[in-house]
Amino acid sequence: MKRSLLFIPGNRPNMIQNGLVLPADALIFDLEDSVLEEEKDAARTLVASALSSLDFGLKELVVRINEMSSPHALKDIEAVVPAGCESILLPKTEHSDDILELDRWLDTVEQASGIPPGSTSLILLIETALGVEKAFELAKASRRVKALALGAEDLAADLGCERTGEGTEILYSRTRLVIAARAAGVEVFDTPFTDTYDEQGCFLDTVFAKKLGFDGKLSISPHHLAPIHKAFTPSQEALENALEVQQAMQEAQREGRGAVALRGRMIDMPVLKQAERVIQWAKAARMLKGEADDESR
Amino acid sequence: MKLLNHAKAGTLESGDVFVTVTPGEELLIHLDSPVKEQFGDAIMDLVRKVLEEQEVTSGTIELSDQGALDCTIRARLITALERASKGDVS
Numbered sequence: 001m002k003r004s005l006l007f008i009p010g011n012r013p014n015m016i017q018n019g020l021v022l023p024a025d026a027l028i029f030d031l032e033d034s035v036l037e038e039e040k041d042a043a044r045t046l047v048a049s050a051l052s053s054l055d056f057g058l059k060e061l062v063v064r065i066n067e068m069s070s071p072h073a074l075k076d077i078e079a080v081v082p083a084g085c086e087s088i089l090l091p092k093t094e095h096s097d098d099i100l101e102l103d104r105w106l107d108t109v110e111q112a113s114g115i116p117p118g119s120t121s122l123i124l125l126i127e128t129a130l131g132v133e134k135a136f137e138l139a140k141a142s143r144r145v146k147a148l149a150l151g152a153e154d155l156a157a158d159l160g161c162e163r164t165g166e167g168t169e170i171l172y173s174r175t176r177l178v179i180a181a182r183a184a185g186v187e188v189f190d191t192p193f194t195d196t197y198d199e200q201g202c203f204l205d206t207v208f209a210k211k212l213g214f215d216g217k218l219s220i221s222p223h224h225l226a227p228i229h230k231a232f233t234p235s236q237e238a239l240e241n242a243l244e245v246q247q248a249m250q251e252a253q254r255e256g257r258g259a260v261a262l263r264g265r266m267i268d269m270p271v272l273k274q275a276e277r278v279i280q281w282a283k284a285a286r287m288l289k290g291e292a293d294d295e296s297r
Numbered sequence: 298m299k300l301l302n303h304a305k306a307g308t309l310e311s312g313d314v315f316v317t318v319t320p321g322e323e324l325l326i327h328l329d330s331p332v333k334e335q336f337g338d339a340i341m342d343l344v345r346k347v348l349e350e351q352e353v354t355s356g357t358i359e360l361s362d363q364g365a366l367d368c369t370i371r372a373r374l375i376t377a378l379e380r381a382s383k384g385d386v387s
Binding site for chain 2: 012013014016017041042045046048049050052053054
């Protein structure tokens with residue numbers, strides 16, 4: 001599980017270099033919106049060169065490619081997948097056919113590069129009304145899809161609504177995406193908070209997203225990593241309680257029981273599922289020694 | 298790779314390198330870098346290696362380094378060479 005996924009403009013060497021030390025759980029090297037049309041080739045080559053030669057540690061390495069309808073998408077895939085990109089963020093996802101075509105491209109590139117087949121994952125960026133409507137279908141289109149992510153700025157433009165600080169206008173889309181992702185069995189990441197220097201606002205926005213069911217949050221600023229992590233990282237007390245619940249349920253299941261009492265409280269599968277989410281966030285925060293590395297890749 | 302046109306890649310921002318490539322009959326490499334004294338030889342070795350990989354044997358290569366990492370120098374040089382070879386004047 002990833003708490004934070006930080007966008008890095010793909011044509012900015014100094015920002016790529018900063019990615020080496022920033023504490024994000026995942027880095028998204030952007031070849032799309034942050035790159036001018038005439039610099040697409042330069043950004044693609046730079047990101048591929050950085051991925052193949054720099055050690056970003058345990059961070060997941062994601063690349064946002066250009067739209068499938070553009071002349072750049074296939075070139076992006078051919079450059080970044082052999083270089084070490086672990087997941088592709090597909091922008092403005094609306095059609096299952098695009099996902100299937102991308103799936104086939106990845107099959108070809110993985111085979112040509114000696115990469116285990118199917119090992120490159122997809123994160124679908126949902127940022128149009130049609131994308132929201134079809135979120136479940138899109139999430140089920142390929143076994144490579146491991147998460148949905150909301151892009152609220154483009155979505156607001158598509159909906160013709162005003163983006164506000166409280167985010168009332170995207171509440172339906174947020175909950176719709178969480179339901180679609182859960183129904184499809186994939187993770188779901190919330191839209192970035194856009195006021196770079198409002199760290200408290202980012203924290204409150206992230207707390208709200210977590211309450212809705214999001215697993216993590218996209219970020220467009222390193223300033224937002226601390227508030228995002230603060231919102232998603234469980235307290236030591238919450239972690240200890242979750243581990244206790246997990247242990248009690250494991251013992252109950254060994255004894256053939258589906259529920260067990262723990263300090264006067266009935267523990268069953270829904271409680272265990274919530275406890276396991278807490279444990280997953282704790283792993284992302286490296287709060288559990290010996291297991292963080294397994295979780296991070 | 299045959300260089301057909303003058304081309305450039307990169308910027309003068311910190312951490313980047315600005316590369317210009319011009320077709321010519323002999324191979325000339327000019328490096329300007331704030332760390333030329335410490336790393337000039339290593340940068341020149343990298344540039345020659347990339348030129349060899351790209352099979353470029355002639356032309357003028359000018360690099361204005363702003364403290365770029367090797368991966369950035371490699372990427373910017375490849376981009377400039379590819380643009381020059383496609384006749385992409387940018």
